[in-house]
Amino acid sequence: MDGTPVKLRSWNGTVPGPLLEARPGETLNVDIVNDLTAYDSSEWDGNHNVPHDLNSTNLHMHGLEIAPHIFEPLGTSDPLAPMISVPPEGGQKSYSVIIPEDQPPGLFWYHPHKHGSTAVQAVSGMAGAILIRGDLDEVPELKAAQEHILVVQDIGLFPTDNPDKDGAGTYIYEPRQNAIWQTFGSNVTIHGEVQPDLKGGFTTGDYRLRYFLLNGEPIFKEVHNPNDPAHPHGTQIDTGIPTYTLAQGEVARFRMLNANSDDVMPIYLQGHDLHLIGMDGVNLPRLRRLPALPPGAPATDSQLLLAPANRGEFLVKAAAKPGIYELRQAPQSLQFLKSDGRLLARIVVTEDRKDMALPAKLPVQTRHFPLPSDSQVSKTRYITFGMQFPAKANPVVGIDFFINNQQYEELSVSQVVMLDTVEDWIIGSPGHPQMTRQKCLARPSEQFRRTPLPHPRQFLCCDRHCRSGPRRDGHERDPLRR
Ligand SMILES: [Cu+2]
Numbered sequence: 001m002d003g004t005p006v007k008l009r010s011w012n013g014t015v016p017g018p019l020l021e022a023r024p025g026e027t028l029n030v031d032i033v034n035d036l037t038a039y040d041s042s043e044w045d046g047n048h049n050v051p052h053d054l055n056s057t058n059l060h061m062h063g064l065e066i067a068p069h070i071f072e073p074l075g076t077s078d079p080l081a082p083m084i085s086v087p088p089e090g091g092q093k094s095y096s097v098i099i100p101e102d103q104p105p106g107l108f109w110y111h112p113h114k115h116g117s118t119a120v121q122a123v124s125g126m127a128g129a130i131l132i133r134g135d136l137d138e139v140p141e142l143k144a145a146q147e148h149i150l151v152v153q154d155i156g157l158f159p160t161d162n163p164d165k166d167g168a169g170t171y172i173y174e175p176r177q178n179a180i181w182q183t184f185g186s187n188v189t190i191h192g193e194v195q196p197d198l199k200g201g202f203t204t205g206d207y208r209l210r211y212f213l214l215n216g217e218p219i220f221k222e223v224h225n226p227n228d229p230a231h232p233h234g235t236q237i238d239t240g241i242p243t244y245t246l247a248q249g250e251v252a253r254f255r256m257l258n259a260n261s262d263d264v265m266p267i268y269l270q271g272h273d274l275h276l277i278g279m280d281g282v283n284l285p286r287l288r289r290l291p292a293l294p295p296g297a298p299a300t301d302s303q304l305l306l307a308p309a310n311r312g313e314f315l316v317k318a319a320a321k322p323g324i325y326e327l328r329q330a331p332q333s334l335q336f337l338k339s340d341g342r343l344l345a346r347i348v349v350t351e352d353r354k355d356m357a358l359p360a361k362l363p364v365q366t367r368h369f370p371l372p373s374d375s376q377v378s379k380t381r382y383i384t385f386g387m388q389f390p391a392k393a394n395p396v397v398g399i400d401f402f403i404n405n406q407q408y409e410e411l412s413v414s415q416v417v418m419l420d421t422v423e424d425w426i427i428g429s430p431g432h433p434q435m436t437r438q439k440c441l442a443r444p445s446e447q448f449r450r451t452p453l454p455h456p457r458q459f460l461c462c463d464r465h466c467r468s469g470p471r472r473d474g475h476e477r478d479p480l481r482r
Pocket residue numbers: 060062111309
């Protein structure tokens with residue numbers, strides 16, 4: 001990769017994995033054969049959150065309105081059911097999932113979701129896009145438009161601990177069980193003890209070397225920065241940048257997946273409005289215009305913010321002025337690690353003219369629309385996320401996480417929602433004043449009403465601030481805030 005010998009994990013030998021396509025009402029059959037190599041986890045202490053069984057896997061189809069599928073047996077909603085784990089060296093598992101008739105068409109994705117190896121496998125390349133085609137794709141203006149899927153992934157790498165097996169100089173992500181890469185100490189620890197012989201460990205985004213890929217091509221590189229560990233050195237890799245060619249007035253449909261493990265992407269396109277079709281696989285009833293940034297806008301401004309796992313789908317109507325326009329990611333410091341601005345793609349507008357229309361409205365997805373009205377809201381909740389570094393309670397990850405100032409406890413149920421009720425959730429993060437407020441109406445989906453599940457299936461944001469900018473609320477009405 002970019003001249004560096006690397007060893008990755010993959011679905012069917014490609015990064016990203018193959019595109020899966022289906023329609024509402026169809027059954028999606030996927031056979032997993034795990035040909036990853038054996039991994040010795042005999043010393044595992046039983047905590048499912050530490051790195052272990054790195055090459056055991058399973059399949060999660062993120063966002064689809066299908067039966068639960070990461071616990072055994074398939075479809076169970078028992079919160080104590082064991083997680084599906086397909087062992088390496090030939091383990092097999094067949095998935096057969098019915099996609100409901102009212103599944104909204106859109107962009108979804110898949111990745112492994114076995115605790116202890118999820119991040120390691122996803123950040124080694126094991127992720128891919130799922131397209132559900134349906135009524136949205138029959139809208140004449142969308143049918144006529146060029147369509148481009150953009151899958152962005154990060155690949156986290158450390159020098160191998162095992163040059164005899166992997167080859168000298170090879171980069172890989174293969175943390176030894178319970179081995180943690182200390183961002184600020186720049187060394188590897190196990191149970192707090194420094195391991196001078198180990199090079200790689202579990203991390204929250206700070207790798208010795210990290211590549212960002214767009215549709216499998218490296219476009220940006222980050223190297224650990226010992227002088228400023230929360231801000232890796234970034235370099236653009238121009239050879240991987242795609243070019244999309246449009247005539248003036250031509251409409252193109254971009255479908256973008258942030259499959260990064262750890263990078264929030266503020267997106268903008270020079271000189272163009274973005275016309276948002278939908279987010280996270282649910283299309284809006286009509287386009288939402290995200291205006292082009294004005295000349296001289298601050299470098300951190302953007303039109304659309306895509307956190308990891310977000311899918312943003314938008315139309316672009318090419319400007320009436322020929323030229324090269326850059327689709328860019330703005331720099332951000334919304335996270336523990338700062339992220340540099342970068343070029344993602346070039347849009348070339350030619351001398352030709354092709355005046356195409358934008359759709360006035362889009363099909364209404366009956367599974368989620370119409371959204372409940374304000375008068376139906378029975379309760380407003382304030383959810384405030386926080387974190388603490390260095391960790392006092394969670395030495396494994398090195399960061400403590402809080403919800404409403406309470407230490408996050410994976411087995412506790414801190415919010416109880418009555419079936420068939422509508423609530424207004426206001427979600428914020430006081431440690432990050434740049435974060436925007438998101439106001440969401442949450443309504444249990446049909447499936448949630450029919451099948452009690454440990455958590456609601458779907459949240460639809462009714463007032464999503466897609467543009468990054470100063471936070472407007474002060475959480476002054478939050479009764480839980482100290
Ligand atoms: Cu996911």
